Amino acid sequence: MEDALVKNNFITEGHPAPARHLVLWRPTAKTGLISWLTTVDHKRIGFLYGISALFFFLVGGCEALLIRLQLAVPNNDLLTAQQYNRMFTMHGTTMIFLAVMPLSAAFFNFIMPLQIGARDVAFPRLNAFSYWVFLVGAIIINLGWFMKDGPPNGGWFGYAPLTTRAFIPGHSIDMWVMGLQLLGVASIAASLNFIVTIINLRAPGMTMMRLPVFTWMTLFTAFLIVLAFPAITIALIELMMDRLFGTNFFEVSNGGLPILWQHLFWVFGHPEVYILILPGMGIISEIIPTFARKPLFGYPIVVFSGASIGFLGFAVWSHHMFTTGLGTMATAAFSLATMAIAVPTGVKIFNWIGTLWGGHLQMRTPMMFALGFVWMFMIGGFSGIMHAAAPADAQQHDSYFVIAHFHYVLIGGSLFALLAGIHYWFPLMFGRKVSEFWGKLSFWVIFIGFNTTFFPMHFLGLNGMPRRTFTYDSNMGWNEGNLIATIGALILGVGVAIYFGVMIYTYFKGERVGRDTWDARTLEWSLACPPPEYNYAVIPTVHERDAWWYEKHHQAEMEKEKAVHAKEEAAHGGIHMPFQSIYPFIASVGILIAAIGISVLDANPAPGIHLKLGTTLVGGVIMFIGIYLWALEGAPGYHIHPEPEKNSAASPKQEAHQ
């Protein structure tokens, strides 16, 4: 894989780069804190995303439990109205941006390069940068918990003019805006990387129509991110300018139109929900064929449907605004487009069912979650179709019916798929398998808890219970529904606790496994569990879709090919590995400081504006230095020669530390 455009000094025979200036320090630690701060290994970065996501998932879950406890009985006083506003804002923001998206990113990072036969992503340091900026964004959003102004409290969609300075003068919204901007930067940077990787770093013979469906969904999600996030970037810039500098974007008295916020937000917000579900659909499309012992039914149409969903997702945003007086033409157009988007989604469901049909089903834990996904996502889809009819939506909008809908697609859909993915790829990542009994138990408790919580909400919504209200009177007819939902939430909490407990236990003491635990179909399973740092000792040649399945059934042919490739790579000097780097981390630290300057510090009481400007400037300079040195150090690497393949009985840890 000789890159003709890279400078000479990387073609060195196993030597580190020639003498460099002190400032351009080359970290080489493979273990310990520095190794994590400077890592550029996609597997480690995926792990970091995963751990962070799971942590914030628990935080978001606690916020949800508090909401449910407050609503368990009428006229409750567990939370004040103000505290309640913070809870639902943070629950939504946390779950969407700090739990589901990074958990998807964890899989994109760890699994996708392995599935295409690559050794890493196209820009390893940019990948690390994405993670660190994500962490900075997560910190900024949650800083409010520790501050006088409190965490964000304007809803996860931050509608103007509520979020303008006139109505929420404190810094809670500033931190929400700043945090979200940074999360956007992180997502866009990561997605650019994934797009280039999938297009350009595929193994020989891996044509686009031989890609695993999960990789296709990674590609579509990445496109959605880079094309949708700019809309919220603009919306947030306009809101920030209103709040910081007194512009008039949403200031009615000076000609501003708050409805513009809604449009810009949902131009982003609708593709965002497809960003949340497509990775899950990709995961399910890997799991179902594996455990049905059949290839995916209708692969081309599944891929094409994914593309259609992505594309149409940009044309339906105002279905979140049917009650804002868009006018007949606009309402009808968006209603039609929303109904249209159900078609490719339905097509996918039929294809999954087609995969199951006639298959030899193995009801392992990942399969249970996958089946749960198909069923629960369908239910969420049905309520979604009901929303698509604008007249019906006039009653459902802002009611608990909507909450039921999106929790069915987000928990029953995205979360189930992600939980399935954790079970499925756990052996690959950690070399251990989760016990079937405990895995299935966690599934059932979660399943029962989830349905008990959210099914009653359909009725609560149709009976008129509005969203985002901290309490209700006892004569509305909502008492039983809410109580059942709260009990369900507690059961769901127990289920999640079991799931987490099982994962932690398995990580340390679970049953060890060798390669290819599930006799799966895609390339990542050809590697040792966990994979070595360089992934593939020899880049595989792909002959067919489900490349690993092909390899397993054409072993003699593959042996010969691998021997030839191994010789070629050895002749080129071995496997090229990228150097680790501290600069993505340093740039992110600068961004953190600048973000605090912009969104946390007060302009007014002394030291006021000087401290604010000074902090922002210092942060900016550190960021600039980090980026500049990152550019200056260049991207040479070093070469290694892989050890001959050890058999699976060897300790996985040893292989990982080669």
Place this chain on the structure above:
Amino acid sequence: MSAPASPVHAAGHTPGESKFHIFVQLAMILSIITGVEIIMVYLPFAHWLLFGTLAILSAVKFMFVIFYFMHLRWDKVFCTVLFFIGLILAGGTMWALLKIFGADASKPLTMGYLHQAPSSIVQSV
């Protein structure tokens, strides 16, 4: 003087041949078009004609820059596809937004309220 335009190859590029002259000629064309645009807006033509011509001339400049200065003409077609996805989506979103806000339903109801003093609860930054 070297040949004006580089012949389109299978790879789309003749290695070693400088595009200096193409670029300079193109810059001159772009300047002329800009000049025409500026003069045009002062001419007493119908609104729709001016609007249409301006749009077309801008689009022509736009395309020249991306296909020549930005090299898309000689690069793999996938780069063009990639950029046009973003361009078309942005254009479509812009068109839809303007259509919505231009509709009767989106006309601000009354301008009267804008003459009132800013609300007392609006705080200065």
Place this chain on the structure above:
Amino acid sequence: MSSTATVAIDHHHDPSTTTGIPNKKLLMWTFLASDCMFFGCLISTHLIYRLHPPPGNPSPREIFNPPLTSFSTFILLMSSLLMALAVNAIQRGNVRSMRHMLLGTIFFGCIFLTCQVYEFTDFVMDKHMTITNCILGSTFFTLTGTHGCHVAIGVLWLVLMYIRSFQPADVSTNRLWFGRTLLHIAGFIAAIGLTMYLVLDFVHMAQAGTLSGYLGKDALAIAGAIIAYIGLNLLTRTRGAVDFGEVNAIDVESMGLYWHFVDIVWIVIFTVVYLLEYI
């Protein structure tokens, strides 16, 4: 004076990638597609607010300055030409020519920025349209200001690339190069800033008719500092082999793509924000 690669470089085909498109080029084009959506939404905001302008808002026709804006447009187009020529030069291994073209691009980019600063101060001071006192001000300044920030970032990138092209090939005998590089960057930025200040000051004084006071001590001192910096630059620049050559063409090309994109965004802004107001 450029380090040559061991293989002839085809600048349009990278054999190590699946499609043949160099990774950095693909990255930049995808980023530009994203930036299209970014500016699309910002321009939409401006146009939406032009649909039903509230009474009392200044009218663009009364405050815009067509000759100035036309001049800026022309300047930006010429800077695009110079950028394309810079890329062309480095793809042929001609580092010296690339440097000259980069300097030209920087120069024209700074002229554009100066014109924009002039326009902004004119609107604020003389036409009394600020970013806060009317919706037109908010949308106009945010849109053109964001574009201006993109230009400024581009100029910064160009300056850094220019200075990078002087990095000595052998760092062990040029131990001070890093410190000198930082000083160069600081000096270059300062020189740009001061020159812009001098020029704007000159223009304002010429308009106010107080030009005779212009050649006071301050102006001479600043001009002297700028000339001294340039002179120092020319005298102390790296002689001998530099660590920059045809292999770096991809980086210059990526930067060029960004710069041209900023130009085409301006083509759109010029048409819909300025020209459309006059028809």
